[in-house]
Amino acid sequence: MNQPGDSYHFDDGSAPTCAVEGAVSAPVPLEGIRGKLTCKAPLASYTWFKTGGPADWLFEPADLEDLKMFLERLGGEVPVMALGLGSNMIVRDGGVPGVVVRLGKAFAGVQHSGDMELTCGGGASGILVASTARDLGIAGLEFLRGIPGTVGGFVRMNGGAYGREVADVLVDCAVILPDGAFVTLTAAELDYGYRHSALPDGAIVVSARFKGRPGDPAEIGAEMERIAAAREASQPLRTKTGGSTFKNPEGHKAWELVDRAGCRGLTLGGAQVSEKHTNFLINTGTATSADIEGLGELVRDKVYAATGVSLEWEIQRVGRP
CATH class of the missing domain: 3.30.465.10 (Uridine Diphospho-n-acetylenolpyruvylglucosamine Reductase; domain 3)
Structure with a gap:
């Protein structure tokens, strides 16, 4: 049985399983698969916030045909999520179930x-x-x-x-x-x-x-x-951030509503509303994903109380709490 962080490029065709409680076993033989499959793969380093738990499985396909073969073998029976630069995403601390696919140079x-x-x-x-x-x-x-x-x-x-x-x-x-x-x-x-x-x-x-x-x-x-x-x-580009946090409501700018609600610089744990641009949340260095998402919900509550406008998340939030 495989251990967290173990990676596989190919094997004898048997389906690998991950020795981590709660992880979804990948029901796919690896014979002919040329990409890299990693068990319980840490994802924090792949996200701009630098927070979050692991993927049950991380698959990095060698090319298009490799990805097609791998997904055909999964047959739609396991959750699949694509991961790009991780710039507009909160990966929750409990990690991501199923398979995360990260597209590389190919x-x-x-x-x-x-x-x-x-x-x-x-x-x-x-x-x-x-x-x-x-x-x-x-x-x-x-x-x-x-x-x-x-x-x-x-x-x-x-x-x-x-x-x-x-x-x-x-x-x-x-x-x-x-x-x-x-x-x-x-x-x-x-x-x-x-x-x-x-x-x-x-x-x-x-x-x-x-x-x-x-x-x-x-x-x-x-x-x-x-x-x-x-x-x-205008944006806190040199911080651990996730891009625009909330969608602009019709007729409004999200950052103006956040500012009007008195949330500039607001903190929760290691997360903070940016002083530079209030539609950005930042990890000051010690934040968990729960801190960041919780701060976003706190901002939504304060904006609604102050303006009557319900902000919608633009940042994608994925995984187990």
Whole structure:
């Protein structure tokens, strides 16, 4: 029986089990699987908050075919969750049940695939996508420079910044469902709303096509620099944070409501509402995920009491309490 932190690249075809109380055994033979499977894998180092418990199993596929084979063997019987940069996520202290899939270098490429079009791997960063578009003279994707995450995450959540969002530029995306089925979904089929899509739970975005318009690389670069400078000036980028905590309610800015409720600098355990930008929570160094989530709920209560507005979480909260 395997121990926490044990990793496997292949075996004789037998299904591994994890010797940790409460962990879900991965009912999948590893024969032919070329990726890395880790039992009770710590996730805190993969998140911006640097908090949270382990995944029952962490799978890092070698490539697309490897991921498809692995999920086909799971057959949709085990919970599956994709993990990108961990920038807009709280992993709860009890860890994540089932299998967490982390896309590596094989899914991080960006290619020029058509007229003013890029095909981007699900693990590619927003900065890489925007920079590649700049070099090719493709305008309209500069805002991706301001989204701290990977293609898979911001396609799922219709990520946006500085007046633009993914729904404005997405052509379609390639998705693997939890049972291993491979589908292509258009932007219309994702039924995008504000920080929302109809992408099924457990589905993993492995690539996406974005379309821009002709532009001058120098002007595109200048806009990217403006976005980077604006983020640096207004957001606590050099702290352990998770990005924007709450969605902007219609007709309001979340940070203004938090500020109006007197929550700037509010603390709970090792978690704090940022003094620099009140829609950011930060780990001051000793926070648990429970501290961070609890502080968020405290802020929601105070905002509702002061303004009558109920803030909705933008940060994804996953795992066992």
